[in-house]
Amino acid sequence: GQQVMQIPQYQHVQEGEDFTTYCNSSTTLSNIQWYKQRPGGHPVFLIQLVKSGEVKKQKRLTFQFGEAKKNSSLHITATQTTDVGTYFCAGIGVTGGGNKLTFGTGTQLKVEL
Amino acid sequence: NAGVTQTPKFQVLKTGQSMTLQCAQDMNHEYMSWYRQDPGMGLRLIHYSVGAGITDQGEVPNGYNVSRSTTEDFPLRLLSAAPSQTSVYFCASTGTPLAGYTFGSGTRLTVV
Numbered sequence: 001g002q003q004v005m006q007i008p009q010y011q012h013v014q015e016g017e018d019f020t021t022y023c024n025s026s027t028t029l030s031n032i033q034w035y036k037q038r039p040g041g042h043p044v045f046l047i048q049l050v051k052s053g054e055v056k057k058q059k060r061l062t063f064q065f066g067e068a069k070k071n072s073s074l075h076i077t078a079t080q081t082t083d084v085g086t087y088f089c090a091g092i093g094v095t096g097g098g099n100k101l102t103f104g105t106g107t108q109l110k111v112e113l
Numbered sequence: 114n115a116g117v118t119q120t121p122k123f124q125v126l127k128t129g130q131s132m133t134l135q136c137a138q139d140m141n142h143e144y145m146s147w148y149r150q151d152p153g154m155g156l157r158l159i160h161y162s163v164g165a166g167i168t169d170q171g172e173v174p175n176g177y178n179v180s181r182s183t184t185e186d187f188p189l190r191l192l193s194a195a196p197s198q199t200s201v202y203f204c205a206s207t208g209t210p211l212a213g214y215t216f217g218s219g220t221r222l223t224v225v
Contacts, residue, residue, distance in 0.1 A: 001172065009153065031211055042203060043156070045213025088155060092210055099144060099163055099210045100171060103156040 002027045002093045006104040014112055019079050021107035023072040023089035030092050032065050032072040033101070038085045069094075079111045115139050119204050119217035126194040126224045134189040134220050136204030144207045145187040146171070146214065147179065149200040156203065162187055194224045 003026040013019050023032065031050045035043040047056055049065035049072065056063045062075045072089055089104040120135045138145065146161040148171075158171030160179040168179050176198060178190040187206075191198060201221050205214040 004155075006155075033213055035213075042216040042218050043205075043214075045215070048211070048213060050211070090156075098169070100158055100161060100169075101146065101210060101214065102158065102172070103148070105153065105155040 002100075002102050004089060004091060004102050004104040006087075006089060006107050008107055009105065010108045010110070012110045012112065013079050015081060016078050019076040019083070019109055021074050021087050021089075021109075023074075023104050025070045025091055025093075025102075027070070028094045029069050030094050032069075032089055032091045034063055034072075034074055035088045035090065035103075036085050037088065037106075041085075043088060076109075079109070081111050081113065083109060084111050085109060117204055117206055117215050117217035119202075119220050121220060122218065123221050124223070126191070126222065128194060128196060128224060130194050132191050132194065134191075134202055134204075134222075136187045136189065136217060137185050138187075138204075138206040138215070139185065140206065140208070140215065141184060142206035142208050142215075143184065144210055144214075145181070146205050147177070147187070147189045148203045148205065149173065149198075150203060150219075151200050159189065159202075191222075196224045198222065199224045 034046040037043045054065045060077045086106045086108045088106045117138045143164045147159040148156040162168045162181040204217045207214045
């Protein structure tokens with residue numbers, strides 16, 4: 001079945017440093033979504049990418065969808081303590097995916113002052 | 114709008130007991146899903162539904178049953194609880210799978 005892996009699993013940064021998490025799927029995706037989960041909270045939808053090579057920005061966050069639609073990345077510029085949480089990618093496979101949204105393993109971000 | 118409401122928030126079960134986790138949404142969403150979250154394993158899909166009367170299995174369906182008699186409700190039933198089912202369970206819904214899902218606040222289940 002479809003598998004979605006994320007690296008790194010954990011990342012500690014100093015406030016002001018940049019952060020990147022990478023998402024890799026075993027199969028081609030029709031879309032990629034990104035979610036943020038604060039400690040003790042539930043996942044919250046951030047954004048969706050659909051087109052090959054697509055890049056979207058939300059303030060300090062930059063999201064990319066790979067040309068082959070099998071990988072994606074989230075880059076945060078100049079992290080702040082409010083960025084703390086776990087970031088998940090999720091996607092629906094082009095073949096056999098149906099309507100199943102498969103989540104990645106997540107990257108936990110900690111930001112220190 | 115309440116969004117996605119899950120009850121209970123916390124539950125402790127003994128091995129072999131059965132229970133139902135409730136999920137209700139007031140956004141008229143057709144698509145609803147149940148996920149479980151375990152440390153280091155992300156969110157794994159248990160069951161999902163694309164509309165009332167239609168359900169399908171996800172990645173880890175064994176030990177769980179679902180039904181979708183109305184658009185609003187999507188309960189998850191644990192038939193005979195096992196310690197391996199200790200987890201945080203999230204219900205989520207969306208109007209279309211090509212849009213983001215709205216998650217409930219979760220149910221933290223412990224099976225002893």
